[in-house]
Amino acid sequence: MDLKFSPSDDAFRAEVRSFVADNLPAGIREKVQLGYEIEKDDYATWHRILFERGWAAPNWPVSHGGTGWSATQRHIFEEELAYAWAPRLLNFALGRAGPLLMQFGSAEQQQQHLPRILSGEELWCQGYSEPGAGSDLAALATRADVRDGYYVVNGTKIWTSYAQWADWIFMLVRTSVHENRHDGISVLIVDMRSPGITVRPIDTIGHDCKLNEVHFSNVEVPLENRIGDEGQGWKYAMFLLQHERTSIGGGVATARKNLRQLRELVTATLVDDDRLDDRISEVEIALEALALTELRVLAALSTGNAPGPESSVLKIKRTELQQTIGEIALDVVGPYVDTDVESRYFDLRRTSIYGGSNEIQKNIIAKRILHL
C-alpha cells in the first residue's frame, strides 16, 4: 500500500495546472466561477483547446485518441480542471456514446463517429427515459419496427438533456415483444436531423432549461444504425449506466469548488458562527472521504476490473453532498437576496434523480453487493 502521490504525479499535476492557467479563456472561467450559463460555443471552444492538446478524452484508450493515463492521473486532471474553474466537457458524447461505440459498435460506426466525438464536432444525447419508463426503464415502449429496409421509430423520450444541441441520439427502442421485458430491447443511433423528430424543451424550477421531450413519429433509421445485436440493448444500457456513475473525479472536485464558493459566501454575508462553520466542516470532511473512495474505486478499475456496483456508492454520496452544499447556501443567504442560490438549490434536486435515482442505487447495492 502506498498512499502518496509520486513525484511524477506531482509533476503531472503541475503540467496540467499550467496548461489550464495558460489556455482556459478568461471569459469562460468567469462564467463557471459565477455560476452563469455556459453557452454551446463555450463548450465547443474549451473542447477544441483540450482536443488540440490531446486531452479531450482522458477515459478513452490510446487507440481511439485517449490519453493512456493512469487512474491517479485522471483523478489529478479532473481535480485541476475543476479547481481552475474549467467547465466540464459535455459528457453524453465523450462519456457515453464513445464508450458505447467502442464497446459494442461496428468498425464503420466507430470510424464515422469516434473521431468527430473526440474533436467535439459531434454532440450527442441519450434516449433512455420515457413518460412511462423512469426507474423502471424496462417498461420502455418506443418501438422500432422494420419496414422497407429501415427501422421505423415511434414513441417519446423524455428528460433528454441537451437534445436541443445534439447531432445524434443513442436510444433504447423495443424491436420485439417478449415475456421478459429485458428481451427485445435494442440500441439505435439516430441522426437528430431525421424527419419526424421534434424536440420540445422542458422548463424546470431551476436555472437549467436543458431538459427536453423528444418525439419520434415514423422516423426512418437505417438498419446499420443498430448498435450490436438486435434484442441485446438492455445489456448495453446497463454497461453504460455503470459507466455513467463511475465517470469519476469531476464530481468531488466540483463539489469542493462549490464548497469553496460557499465559504466565500459565508465570509461575505455573515459574522462568525461556529455552528455554521461546523456544518460546512462536516461537508468538507465527507468530501475528503468521498474523494478517497473515488480514488479507491478508480485504483481498482485501473488494475483491470470492470466498474462495478460500487459506482452506486459514489453516485449516492456525491449527489447527497452536492445537495447539502446547496442547502447550506440557502440557509446562509435567506430568502429574496440571491435568487441564484435558490435556483441552484432547485437545480440540485435533479442530481439524486438522474442516472438512476438514489433509491434505485440502494437497490443495486442491496442486491449486487450485499446479496440481499
Place this chain on the structure above:
Amino acid sequence: VDFSLSPDQVLIRDSVARFGSTYAAASAVDPWPTFAEVGWLGLGAPAELDGFGGPIEISILVEQFGRHLVAEPYIPQVVLAGTILREAGRHHELEVLLSGAERFAVAYEEPRGRYDPAYVETSASKTAGGFVLSGEKVRVAGMKGATQVIVSGRDGDEPALYVVPLDNAGISRRDVLGVDGHAVASLCFNEVQVERSARISTDGTGLQLLELGLESANAAVCAEALGVMSAMLDMTVEYTKQRTQFNVAISSFQALQHRMAEMFIELEMVRSMVFLAAMALDSDTGSSVPRSVSAAKSYVAQAARFIGQNAIQLHGAIGITEEYELGHYFKRLTVLERIFGDKAYHLRRFSQLSKQGVN
C-alpha cells in the same frame, strides 16, 4: 497511489485475524507476551529497536482487533504511549515496552478538561532531586497490566510529561471496568515524588508530544472502529437473510435493504477515512496530520452511531440481549467513537484548524 496490501501487510492482517478468531476476552492467559514475541508491540518503533512498519501496519492490525473484538489495551499502551516515547527519544522505555516487560498507560485527561490535552491543572513542582506531582487524572485507558504511567503536569507555563511507576507512593487509583470490558482508572497524584529523569519532554514540548501520541491513537481508533462496524454490518446482513417473518426472509423488505445499503455506504466512507488518517501520519507533511485525524475521527464517530444503532435495530430484540455478540460490538464501538475526543470535539478542532488556514 496504491491501495493493495503488500505481502508483509497481508501477513500481519492474516496472523492478527487468526489470533482474533480464537481469542477469548475472559481467558486467564495474558496474550501480551505473545504480542511481544510476534513483534506486534514493535509496530511503528524505530528499526534499531527491531521495530517495523508504521501507521498503515498499525491500522491493519487494529482493524482486525476490532473485527474480532480483541479487548487488549493495544491502542493506549502501544500506539499512544509508544508514539510518545518514540518521539521523546526514550529508547530505554521503548525497549521495555517492546519486550513487554513494562506496560505504559497515559494519563492526560482531567475532570474539567473534556478531552483537551492542553487543559492541565496537575502540577509538577521542581524539587532538589526532581519533581512533585499533584492532581487528578480521569479516563486513563490501558490500565490492564500497566506498570507505569505517562502523566502530564505543569512545572511552569507549559505542560510537560513524566513517566511514573504506578506503584509509586502517593498514587491512589479507582479502577473501573469499562462497558467494553477494558480496564480504565481515575488516578490521584498526591504529592508524588519523581526523579528528574522522569520528565520525558524537553522544555515546551510536552503538549506537542502528547498531541502526536493522540493523533496516532485516534487514527488507530478509527481503524479499530472500522473493524467493529464491518463485523456488525456482516452480522446484520446474515441475520436478516435467515430471519423469517411474514413467511419470508426479512432481508427481502426494501425498507431494510435500503438501510443496509446506507450502512454499507457509510462503512466505505469510514474505510477511506482510515486511509486518510494513516496516510497523513505516514507522510512527512506534518502540518496536515491534526486536520486529517480530526476529519477522520469526527466522520467515524458519526458513522459509528448510524451503523451501530441500525445494526441493533435491524436485529430486533435479539440485538439488545447481553447473550448475543452484536451488543458487545456495539459497546466497544460506543467507547471508540468518544475516546480521545468525540465527534463534536474533533469537528470543532477541524473547523478551527481550517480557519487558521491549516491544510
